[in-house]
Amino acid sequence: MDLSLSPHAIAMTAKEFQEMAKDMVLGLARNPMLKKPIDGLTAPIWAWGQRNAIYPLHFGVACCALEMAAASACRWDAERLGMIYRSSPRQSDVLLVNGWISQKLRPSLRRLYEQMPEPKWVVAMGECAISGGPWYDAYNVIQGLDTFIPVDIYIPGCPPRPEAMIDGFMKLNRKITAEQKGTFLD
Amino acid sequence: MTETSTRMNEEQIAEAINSKFTQGITSIEIAPRRIFLTISKDIILPLCTKMKDELGFEHVSSVCGVDTKTAFQTVYHISSYQNKVVAEIVVENISYDQPEVESITPLWGGANWHERETYDMFGIRFLNHPKMERLLLADDFMFFPMRKDYVVGRRVP
Amino acid sequence: MTEMWVNMGPQHPMTHGLWNLRVKIDGEIITDATPVIGYLHRGWEKMVEARDFKQIIPLADRLCYGSSLTWSHLYVRTIEELMDVDVPERAQWIRVITLEMQRISSHLMWLAAVGTDLGSYTIFLYCMRERELFLDLMTNLTGARMTYNYVRIGGVRNDLPPNFERDTLRVLKLFEERMKEYEALCDRTTSFRVRMEDVGMLTPADAMNLGVTGPNMRGSKIDFDIRRDDPYETYDQVDFEVCVEDTCDSFARYRVRMREMEVSCDIIRQALKKLRDGPVRVKAPNNAPSGSAFFHVEDPRGEGLMYAIGDGTNQPYRLKVRSPIFVSVSATPVMLIGEKMADVPAIMGSIDMCLGETDR
Numbered sequence: 166m167d168l169s170l171s172p173h174a175i176a177m178t179a180k181e182f183q184e185m186a187k188d189m190v191l192g193l194a195r196n197p198m199l200k201k202p203i204d205g206l207t208a209p210i211w212a213w214g215q216r217n218a219i220y221p222l223h224f225g226v227a228c229c230a231l232e233m234a235a236a237s238a239c240r241w242d243a244e245r246l247g248m249i250y251r252s253s254p255r256q257s258d259v260l261l262v263n264g265w266i267s268q269k270l271r272p273s274l275r276r277l278y279e280q281m282p283e284p285k286w287v288v289a290m291g292e293c294a295i296s297g298g299p300w301y302d303a304y305n306v307i308q309g310l311d312t313f314i315p316v317d318i319y320i321p322g323c324p325p326r327p328e329a330m331i332d333g334f335m336k337l338n339r340k341i342t343a344e345q346k347g348t349f350l351d
Numbered sequence: 352m353t354e355t356s357t358r359m360n361e362e363q364i365a366e367a368i369n370s371k372f373t374q375g376i377t378s379i380e381i382a383p384r385r386i387f388l389t390i391s392k393d394i395i396l397p398l399c400t401k402m403k404d405e406l407g408f409e410h411v412s413s414v415c416g417v418d419t420k421t422a423f424q425t426v427y428h429i430s431s432y433q434n435k436v437v438a439e440i441v442v443e444n445i446s447y448d449q450p451e452v453e454s455i456t457p458l459w460g461g462a463n464w465h466e467r468e469t470y471d472m473f474g475i476r477f478l479n480h481p482k483m484e485r486l487l488l489a490d491d492f493m494f495f496p497m498r499k500d501y502v503v504g505r506r507v508p
Numbered sequence: 509m510t511e512m513w514v515n516m517g518p519q520h521p522m523t524h525g526l527w528n529l530r531v532k533i534d535g536e537i538i539t540d541a542t543p544v545i546g547y548l549h550r551g552w553e554k555m556v557e558a559r560d561f562k563q564i565i566p567l568a569d570r571l572c573y574g575s576s577l578t579w580s581h582l583y584v585r586t587i588e589e590l591m592d593v594d595v596p597e598r599a600q601w602i603r604v605i606t607l608e609m610q611r612i613s614s615h616l617m618w619l620a621a622v623g624t625d626l627g628s629y630t631i632f633l634y635c636m637r638e639r640e641l642f643l644d645l646m647t648n649l650t651g652a653r654m655t656y657n658y659v660r661i662g663g664v665r666n667d668l669p670p671n672f673e674r675d676t677l678r679v680l681k682l683f684e685e686r687m688k689e690y691e692a693l694c695d696r697t698t699s700f701r702v703r704m705e706d707v708g709m710l711t712p713a714d715a716m717n718l719g720v721t722g723p724n725m726r727g728s729k730i731d732f733d734i735r736r737d738d739p740y741e742t743y744d745q746v747d748f749e750v751c752v753e754d755t756c757d758s759f760a761r762y763r764v765r766m767r768e769m770e771v772s773c774d775i776i777r778q779a780l781k782k783l784r785d786g787p788v789r790v791k792a793p794n795n796a797p798s799g800s801a802f803f804h805v806e807d808p809r810g811e812g813l814m815y816a817i818g819d820g821t822n823q824p825y826r827l828k829v830r831s832p833i834f835v836s837v838s839a840t841p842v843m844l845i846g847e848k849m850a851d852v853p854a855i856m857g858s859i860d861m862c863l864g865e866t867d868r
Contacts, residue, residue: 224519227548227567227864228573231617231654238620238636252521267867269489270526270547273518283453299567302558303551307487324573324654384738409716412804413830414812428813428830429801432716432732439802461719462837465830472553485868487546496554 205308208345214342215258215284216247218335222257222277223250227264229291229324236327243331254280258335260314262326265293266307278314284346286337290320290330298323354388359384359434364406371401377443386438395442396453403458407433411455414465416473423450423475429459443499445475456478472497511539514849518547522853524621525863529856536848541841545834548867553827561587561661561796565613569655571829572865575614575808576655577606577646579865582805584659585740587824588812590801591661591793598786599663600741604779605650605656605676607741608772612683613642614808615765619690620858622762626703631693632759638686641679648672663789673780680773685687687770694762704759708843708855711756718839721832722810723768724859729754734806746778758858765860794822809833809860831865 177185193199202323225233236243251257252275266274278287289310292298297308310316317340320333359367368388369379375394378504380387390398402408412428423445430437445452454477456463466477467486474495476483485492494501517528528548532540553573568583569576571771578608581603588595595603616639622630643653648669650656658665694700715728725732733750735743751767753760796818804813810832819825836859843855 222519223521225524228654229569230525231573234617235621235636235640239633239639240637240640254519265548265550267547267549268519269549273547277519299570300550300555303555304501306550326653326798409672410721411719412811413815413828415815415828417817417826426815426828428804428815430804432730432737435737437738437802437804459719460714460717460839461835464834468834487549489546496551501554 191253209342212342212345215346216338217275218247218249219259219337220249220251220257221259221261221288222254222281224277225263226262226270226341227278227291227293229263229294229330232324232327232330233261233263233290233338236330241327241331243327243334246331246334248334254261254278255282257281258283258285260287261290262287262294262310263290265298266310267305268307269305271307271313275313286341287314288318288320288333288337289316289325290319291325292323295319297323357433359406359436361436364434364436364438367406368398370400372398372409381492384436386436388438388440390440392442392445392452395427395440396455398440399427399455402429402438407431408436408438409433409459411459411461411465414455414462416469416475416497418473418497420483421501422446423473424471425452425469425475427455427462450475451478452476453478471495474498478484516852517544522625522856524857524861525866527861527863527866529840529852531844531849538844538847538852541844543837543861545837545865546682547592548863550868552868553829555693556827557622558777558823561794564824564827565659565661566655566657569657570864571868572807572809572831572862573654574617575610575861575867576830577610577658578614578805578807578812579655580816581607582803582807582812583827584661585805586797586801586803586816586827587661588792589803590796590799590816590818592797593662593790593792596664596787596790597742597743598667598784599788601783602664602668603659603741604743604746605783606656606664607777608779609642609646611808612769612772613639613646616642616763617718618808618860619665619762622854625853625857628693628697628700628701631690634686634689636691638683640714641683642868643760644670645676645679646780658722660789660792662792663787665789667788673783676776676780680776683769684773687766690766694766701759702704703851704762704858705755705759706757706759707758707847707851708758708761709860710839710843714839714842718842719835720810720839721835723751723764724761724810724836726750726752727764727858728756734804734811738778738804740803740805742779742782746775748778750776752855758854761858795820796822796824804830805830809862809865810836814863827867829868831868833859833862833865837861837866 289295294310300306316331318337322329365379365381372501375391377389408429408431410430412430415426417424425442427440469475471487512536513532517523518526528544530542530810531538537538565580571579616635620632620635650658679708710728712729731752748771749766797822800817802815815828815832816824817826
């Protein structure tokens with residue numbers, strides 16, 4: 166970190182000042198001596214933000230998609246817990262897979278997962294996404310989402326009730342709080 | 352529940368079909384609002400043309416294939432809105448070596464995807480179909496899953 | 509201007525379910541369209557060849573999750589036709605009541621989806637609110653919210669719970685009052701009508717030839733309803749109107765469904781009046797005889813048909829499902845070509861897609 170120019174900050178152009186400030190902050194953040202305490206201080210803040218604004222991807226696959234819709238409607242109102250469905254994978258944090266995965270869907274689903282920005286979580290909802298469910302001997306169904314995507318939360322049921330789905334997301338909240346994935350400027 | 356006097360009933364339709372086609376029809380049975388036909392594959396297109404043009408069958412409910420372990424069958428369910436009759440046509444003895452049958456898509460557009468699905472599942476080719484490609488499965492699928500020689504699960508033989 | 513292909517799907521807010529609509533656009537005008545399906549294909553017809561007849565009932569529920577009871581009923585009815593089982597009259601009336609409730613909740617789910625497509629979240633919330641009432645009635649009767657597993661070969665699983673009739677009449681009264689709110693929100697709102705009227709034209713000749721059935725067909729001026737014209741269960745003892753609209757556009761299909769919900773309320777009331785005491789289930793054989801049978805019913809989405817072949821064992825030799833939406837989707841290019849790109853959600857929404865039954 167070069168602090169020698171700091172006294173001359175008043176004589177800098179705007180662009181020079183921006184660059185200097187940026188270098189200074191980045192240098193601070195990447196300094197191994199400082200990074201750990203800064204992360205220790207800020208990670209709970211990131212986790213708080215992440216868990217209170219879980220944006221799942223609006224991706225209805227099968228039966229459980231109707232329960233997903235019911236959970237966001239008036240009786241359960243999942244929006245009060247920060248679950249707002251986003252239509253683009255670039256804007257969402259959680260991939261909610263609610264149905265069986267066929268051979269034809271698998272590459273698209275993998276691509277959707279990779280399009281989502283970090284930090285991201287995956288929730289497998291319903292028996293089909295967990296293990297193939299009633300389609301255990303079908304020739305075209307992948308036997309479980311976790312065979313090709315890491316899964317954080319499993320919500321069993323065929324289909325699970327909306328309460329179960331909300332409970333699963335509360336479990337995910339606790340997981341986000343415990344994991345503290347967020348780091349400062351990284 | 353008013354049925355107009357112009358409605359042809361099942362006997363009249365069966366009679367009209369039977370008098371037109373002297374060869375190729377193996378059996379005709381009738382039940383209330385139902386006609387069951389078993390035919391050979393040569394007359395499927397002339398029969399369907401007659402049914403559409405003269406007997407008032409406007410709608411193809413379904414087309415499907417059956418694997419009888421010795422040969423293929425295709426089964427058509429064709430219904431008539433004005434006569435309120437459903438006809439079931441079974442085309443028998445489509446050989447394994449050359450599974451081909453005339454398409455009825457030029458007559459009824461509703462048969463289009465049904466025939467594609469039958470090709471997808473059984474490998475029965477429909478001649479003169481506008482787009483004979485796989486529909487439900489991926490293009491690079493290696494086999495025809497609904498054939499009986501492709502075994503899934505615990506089917507008792 | 510250069511033409512280009514645009515993929516709408518498999519993940520797209522317009523698709524209710526999982527499918528892909530490839531449209532070729534010239535500026536804003538659609539010049540060609542190809543629906544791509546199969547993303548939910550799981551080999552249902554092959555799988556059920558390895559199941560007992562009784563084990564297939566819950567699987568038939570999962571064919572179309574929006575109206576699961578109609579599909580398990582269709583399956584059971586086909587097998588009854590194959591095994592030649594007669595169902596007691598009380599069970600038939602209970603089936604009529606539950607089928608019509610299922611029709612209402614399916615249409616409400618459809619209206620909720622169309623509401624979000626057309627940018628009115630209020631319609632979604634209102635419809636889901638009323639749908640919960642019907643789901644509660646069904647939960648009271650069957651024990652499940654969506655996939656009921658209620659219809660049995662030879663009848664239904666259990667009799668009506670106490671006070672079912674009272675609760676149903678209350679819900680119907682409330683629902684019919686709230687239908688007026690929907691009409692205020694949809695029919696009398698310019699934004700809804702402008703987006704739905706005069707788009708997605710489907711002429712009667714096209715509708716018949718392309719095999720479109722159900723409300724989509726009745727929106728195109730064709731007066732046909734399997735409940736009336738080929739009656740099953742006790743629909744021949746019920747007096748009801750078949751809703752037909754003659755403008756052939758998306759709005760006509762919407763109107764048909766709205767009127768059908770009112771008619772369904774009426775049918776439920778008549779059925780509750782005609783309900784008499786009696787058994788609800790008879791014993792059915794385990795094995796089906798050799799032979800074949802088919803049956804078709806008026807699903808909320810169109811004509812559902814199943815064709816079963818038995819071979820003397822307790823498993824079906826072949827079971828074919830004819831899904832109404834499978835055919836309606838193949839007819840969508842006719843409705844889409846010539847329309848604007850922005851009208852695609854309004855047109856595809858009015859079809860009432862359900863991909864579980866389409867791909868099977």
